[in-house]
Amino acid sequence: MTQSIPNLLPNRNRRRWLINSVCLTAAGLIGLTHKARATGNKLRVGMTPAFLHNEYSLLDEWREFMAASLQRPVEFIQRDSYRETMDLLRLEKLDFAWICDYPYLHLKQEVRLLAVPLYQERPYYRSYLIVRKDNTQFKSMADLSGSVFAYADPYSNTGYLAPRYHIRNLGHDPATFFRKTFFTWSHRKVVEAVASGLAQGGAVDSYIRDTLVHVEPELALRTRVVWRSPEYGFPPFVSHRSVSIADYQQMQKHLLDMSASEKGRSLLARLNLDGFTLGSPQLYDGVASMMRVFGEA
């Protein structure tokens, strides 16, 4: 479904995208070399499967709200995997992005922390280990040994790093613990894979699974949470280091003030968030230590 976003977006967006493409080409022709500047004063915001990224009308409203608040054009760029969004950031094709904590630590040299969403008033979330509701034999991770397991994304903390860390703490090698593993490239689809029986277990973002219980209870409630990880810092909004201080501050202010306006609150409610806080890189120390265990940081 996510491959066809341009087709599903309203026509004016497609038109705008076309105009932007033409502008981009024109800018390239007149020799503007700095990629971040190539789009004039338009802000490009990357969205990742860190949240329920198939809510297109919600995204569109948020983008319009953001553009109106910042008084400049805003483009939301969605990709199906974290990796693609990370690549776009590295290539400076994005000014801002909402990414997972794990990629944030990977990209620490290239990005700056902008703001952290508040989920249930706090900037934290966890990893859930879910199994099918009617499958009563699985009570913990140990029971899933030799089963088929669904991970969300190789660059997801809660959907990959945290469960593997847990397996390792249980004294097993995560590479051989399961009979087979696969990635669904989205937390929502992990829930779907487990609910359908394709995988016996799955690792999923607590924020997304809990939100799904409200949005799609018939899907979410076919799964059962058998293990909760410790808390980790919530997936942050980051800016590329090349973004100007003015733009950085303008965007940060917009996010922090979002809960102050009615429209902003209604959008936050639909995102199942309470607002944004400044946050600090220390929030993600727990993830960093897990990464070190796997020799990644």
Added chain:
Amino acid sequence: MRWLFNLSFRRKIPLWTSFLISFSIFVVGAALMTRAYEDMKSAVVISAENLGHTLANTVAPTLLHDDVWRAFEIVRSPIRGESAQTPVQVDAVVVLARDHQVFVSSDPDTLPMLAEPAALGSDWLQLSARLGAATKWPLVLEPDNSNYLYLALPITDKDAKLGYLVLRYAKSVFHPWFIDTIWQALWIGLLVLAVLIPINWYWGSRMAKPLVDLAQRMGAMLETVPEPLPPDLYPYRDELGQLFQAYDRLVLALRDKAALENEMVKSERLAAIGQLTAGIAHEINNPLAGLITVVDTLKLQRDLAPRALRNLELIDRGLTQIRDTVAALLVQTRVQVRPLNQHDLEDIHTLIQPLVSKRRIRLDWSAAMPAELPAPASLVRQILINLLLNAVQAAAEGGHVSLWLGRKDGSESFLSIVVRNDGALLSDEQLAHLFEPFASTRVGGHGLGLWVTYQIVTQLEGRISARNIDDQVEFVVSLPLGEKPCSTASP
């Protein structure tokens, strides 16, 4: 079983034709059903092949990259919910790896990932065996004792076989559709039967009825001559109609034969009586002539006492009566031949007129004849007088008598005389003995009139008959015309 063949045609024809109609409808229906089932199956296979090729191409990259989730999304896409149950609706899509293990399936609950064919049941074992040996694609498999139909295609990438795509179709879904078709066909069949069977029963009974009638009449033929068939019983010219016509001809021939036999018996009896009477009459005539001569001679003597004379006259009258009676019995046709002319008829009319008037009879006189006819006048006169007097006396007071004389249908060789009266009809018994002597039907009649008439007619080689017709008694005489020698009553 034999009783079935012994049944009456009235039952047998409708039964057999009903059976044949039902049997034909059943056989045609069964053939159409089989065809419909095959068509449905081939529709499923065609649809499956199209779907299979599309899915096999789409799913190939996911096999190459071991992307289970994408493969799952692809194989799940053609699966619909319970509501869309059509025969061409695929029940399950399965991707098998090269080693026939399940790579992914649209129904992970029953066909889990990594499952070996052996773990999935005999269907999959058979399928696995066939996949290894298959050279022709798509492979269509309908395992024995299975509720499913399978269609398998290889998944390839540039000639490298990556695995197999298997589509499973539930026969339980297309059975209800097929049963619907069967019901529909059954109702149409019953409707056709409901129309055809009554028509067939009517036609069969109609066909059998004349046959049954014929059989009954033929059965009774030995005891009595049966009636001919009613002409409207079977008015057609086919073999059955021809059979009935032959039967009718047979019946008519039998009736003619019976009538002829009857007539022969009667004539023989009359001839015997004639011989007997003639013999007796001759025996009486000879002494009688002597006696009469003696009495005449005696009467001529003058010295007879008055009393003796009276006795002689008594004897004379008695002898005369005997002679008259014997003369009447001995019909003499050897008379001089004079042709019949119109005056003879006028004489007869005049002669019977007094009796006609006395009994107030209405007489119809229709004598169409030329001036002369080559028939013996005195004998014809006697016949006419006898018949007419007989009729006038037989008719009721104020009744009706008719005479018709002429040549029937313009015949040159026969003279016909028809006399009718409206008196009491003749019984069968009377008809049988009508022409015998002393068989009078009337009080006071001596019963020789018709005897004499019969003798004359037979001696002239004609025919006489009597019958009841239209509430009248009719005598018909037919006499040959022309010069011929007449014989006497005595042989």
